[in-house]
Amino acid sequence: MIQAAIVGANGYTGFELMRLLASHPQVKLTAAVSRSNAGVPVADLYPPLRFAYGDMAFSAADVSQLKGVDVCFTALPHAASAEIGGQLHDMGVKVIDLSADFRYDSLELYQSTYKVTHPRPELNAQAVYGLPELFRDKIRAASIVGNPGCYTTCSILALYPLLKEGLIGRDGIIIDAKSGVTGAGRKADLAYNLCEASENFKAYGVTTHRHTTEIEEKLGVSLSFTPHLLPVKRGILATVYVECTASDADIQAAYDKYYKNERFVFASPMLPELHHVRGSNCCAIGYKLDPRLKRVILVSVIDNLIKGASGQAIQNMNILFGLDEGLGLPLVGEYL
Amino acid sequence: MIQAAIVGANGYTGFELMRLLASHPQVKLTAAVSRSNAGVPVADLYPPLRFAYGDMAFSAADVSQLKGVDVCFTALPHAASAEIGGQLHDMGVKVIDLSADFRYDSLELYQSTYKVTHPRPELNAQAVYGLPELFRDKIRAASIVGNPGCYTTCSILALYPLLKEGLIGRDGIIIDAKSGVTGAGRKADLAYNLCEASENFKAYGVTTHRHTTEIEEKLGVSLSFTPHLLPVKRGILATVYVECTASDADIQAAYDKYYKNERFVFASPMLPELHHVRGSNCCAIGYKLDPRLKRVILVSVIDNLIKGASGQAIQNMNILFGLDEGLGLPLVGEYL
Amino acid sequence: MIQAAIVGANGYTGFELMRLLASHPQVKLTAAVSRSNAGVPVADLYPPLRFAYGDMAFSAADVSQLKGVDVCFTALPHAASAEIGGQLHDMGVKVIDLSADFRYDSLELYQSTYKVTHPRPELNAQAVYGLPELFRDKIRAASIVGNPGCYTTCSILALYPLLKEGLIGRDGIIIDAKSGVTGAGRKADLAYNLCEASENFKAYGVTTHRHTTEIEEKLGVSLSFTPHLLPVKRGILATVYVECTASDADIQAAYDKYYKNERFVFASPMLPELHHVRGSNCCAIGYKLDPRLKRVILVSVIDNLIKGASGQAIQNMNILFGLDEGLGLPLVGEYL
């Protein structure tokens, strides 16, 4: 059994890790660390956890006590996450970091995007970007994985094959993305009160959202990225507009080249809906050509808490430890 | 034109008063007082208000500056509301209070329920309970109106005629009530975050909710009252269980006696749904006899922000000033 | 009092007309025609209507019996609507048509878009496009008004001033629009079942939605229009991407030129949210420049059933009859 720990376990991605790991046959969760909730039973914050974890409590944040665990998921605010993750790495623990701290190749881009100084620049150089369908081989050998952002995963999986195969224009790309409210994390904030957020819809972070630079770096292009807040709990749908004169067959061939043998990614001309993947670790991609305007419109969907965060982190863990990549990960979305 | 002011205007009932008063042909809102938001444009908190109030800002809480207004709606926390309301009364301003401070006949019951000392007991003795369909004549002559609670309005309108006419048992009454999230007011509270409240449902305040004593006092009975939180914005539906061996005709006759000429209350054997009244000042009541178990089941619905708060307050104002009772009040619920 | 009738009154826009007209001080609804529901009380389909219309029933579809009404709102499927509307026009009744039949200047474009032959081409030439903020003078003199589509209203109000003033590029415009489910009308269709549509989100009609040609004709440009289905009841938000190197001041000046004195349209740099206008006849427009990519991103919101259909129809009626343009129309959105 792999011994795993979570640091920053009280947030929504922490809960989702605990929920998914509860049914992982090869992992034992040895510690759920939360400084602010140390000593509090995990079921007090998240009552469903009682059925799997009984009276287990969040533990205090002493990294040294995590010595001996095989892997640690770090889910802290940026900069803090790299610092704790770095200490764990120094102790020989494999680190899967859910913050932005180990996602960027360019330290400058990270630092200008997040307005912080990276606490462990030398480790950043070793870290691997944890998008398994594109970078599986590197992940296998990594000791630190930078788990991608949710919007980023959804956007990159849709665009990467078409850009690599030269089927679409590199200029003028527009990503109009819509996310459920869990994307904002566990927060007592009036803007997310049901009275303010349900039966509502809005754009936010227009021209300034931090996932823009992460997407741009991984794809090597400049683009418009506009996130919106959907009145749903989970899920991201990105509608992507790009210049294209290729055929359906070309597009499908490009996707097949990258994803044909992937169990969690499916691309076809059928435009997917949010509830096709919600509750699963899957990404579904659809496309529709518009020959009149020489464009293709892509639609890409994921569950932001699973493929966009905790599920992908577990997928990375499975790769790191040579396990079947799908262990513990839901394959069929809940739909209802 | 009647000059009106609101004290405690920044909350949801304050917003709803401003929204409804914007289309009232006989009222001018001269001040929207909010200590915590003094100087802030009302449209900053509630952008829809811009279309009616332009750049109007919340004003600071100096009661003396309200001298000369005809009526003031007070919507402050209990005890604070009676204190400010009392000062306004002393200045000759008619007061419609949306807190619990002027709702009780019994000071003891109020004080034991709300755990405060009433700041103006002598005014409480003069105040009138503002449920127009039952106490219209007293309201007409009042200078202070205690606007009823939301759960209370919904429950009393359903039970009062049947109890008065002796058609139902006085023991064993159970009110199982369900309210939308606006009932909790404008709050940055994790429990009301869309992620926690949508696709969820729960009972709360079981055996302890403060509206219990208000209902019991007005009806003169003891009963179980259990509120639940619905994943909707607005509206209350109460399902009421009472012993009954009367006939449909008896029940209908009792309701007709009290409500036949009421424009805002409708009772029939058809069980109403929340969206039959949401967005209106109406209360719809339905009933279904269960001869097998010698019971009748009542279903009563209102919009908690309108008939359960701000709309009823305006209805009371219309009565106080001899206006048509329906002025400025939505008669047809939005349904969609 | 203006005598008004509605033909096709059983749909959601018919209900919304009845709901709004109930509080219009200068209009009496003399007939709510519905062939499929003739004889059925309007309150059987829409219980909230009981409070204003009592036992009034839908009437059968005999146009000749509408002789003498001043105005008729026609809300039938396309082609059928123009035929009935044409007969009413021949009888001297002013017609406000909520279908697509009288919206297009070009008969060819209408016919190729809707795959029908226009039954009254000569009347189409007389009809006026009922977008009051842009075509008020023509509406005043019209006898037939083609009430604009919902997506169309939202899109045109945002783009028209900027195109007219030459501030934005005419190529490469992208409208990514999101609508509530009422936009699909009153339908027993599995796709709109709450189980399938809530906690879901999807694009539909990609590259083929019929409002595309209506928008393109009125603006004189070619563009991408992609509608999506939001899990809300009401409201449209359109996010619009256009090439632009103008300044904030230029943009604001262009909007001010067209809308400064409009009570129902407001444009500012603040990006509006759906609940800023839901429940009102208002359109709110916001803009954000992206100098890095030489673009501007516009966000425009309306209530699809009010400004996007029935409210705008009443606004047109007010203009046709020389009434105050805002009579009977909600100015302050419900927000909650």
Next chain:
Amino acid sequence: MIQAAIVGANGYTGFELMRLLASHPQVKLTAAVSRSNAGVPVADLYPPLRFAYGDMAFSAADVSQLKGVDVCFTALPHAASAEIGGQLHDMGVKVIDLSADFRYDSLELYQSTYKVTHPRPELNAQAVYGLPELFRDKIRAASIVGNPGCYTTCSILALYPLLKEGLIGRDGIIIDAKSGVTGAGRKADLAYNLCEASENFKAYGVTTHRHTTEIEEKLGVSLSFTPHLLPVKRGILATVYVECTASDADIQAAYDKYYKNERFVFASPMLPELHHVRGSNCCAIGYKLDPRLKRVILVSVIDNLIKGASGQAIQNMNILFGLDEGLGLPLVGEYL
């Protein structure tokens, strides 16, 4: 590997069976039978199934072709289900029936409740009521299991221990239950259109709902059962009112006696919320004494599609085949 089939696989419980069985390590689904959708890929109706079942199609309804499967889940309308289930039983297939056909001890009560003649009364006498926490030993030896109703499971698990231990009154029990819309099944029905069902709430089937007799038979009492339709997809919460003068300790002891070692049932004084169990096979029960009124108020929650239908059916299958009872069943609710 156990060979399993589903008859009536196109409904929501059929989908949920397919979704859950996809991650069951000991079961292979050999046929998903749907007469109305024979030949249609399962992923056409339910796109998430593609990730587990690829291009598998629904098969036609020839029972004889199911010879050799170990177990069949029948999810057809009542009477039809018993007929097909009976044929399968005759072929030696173990049957887990999700209709009401094998739930009742009393044929008369079944027939008067469902207004049909039972097609296989002799088999009904052999069938076992599939509520594992109460009847596990009988299930182990059964060849036909009548899988309990959703409301029924939720209600019986809360009341059974307290009635058996004599802690509560047998008269005057009231169950006020609230269910998500999936409880109505997969239907193109206007009443379940998001426009009609979201931001709405209603009682239905008042005094007449068919689950009443099922609950009454299993508990041996007469009671009021009132279902309501919640604007959520999944989950049932039942609020139960019963006469009681016992103590908290008595209540807890009674629940412990029955559930202490049950992994899927948890009872405590904490009142559970819908999202504590949604997405899991668990039932959570809470209680609050009201000494003033000599009552106890119970709150019981389940996921209607899992513990209330398909999950419980799989739990029964695990018991029938001597597997670990929790195999393939989600233990931790999704909460978010």
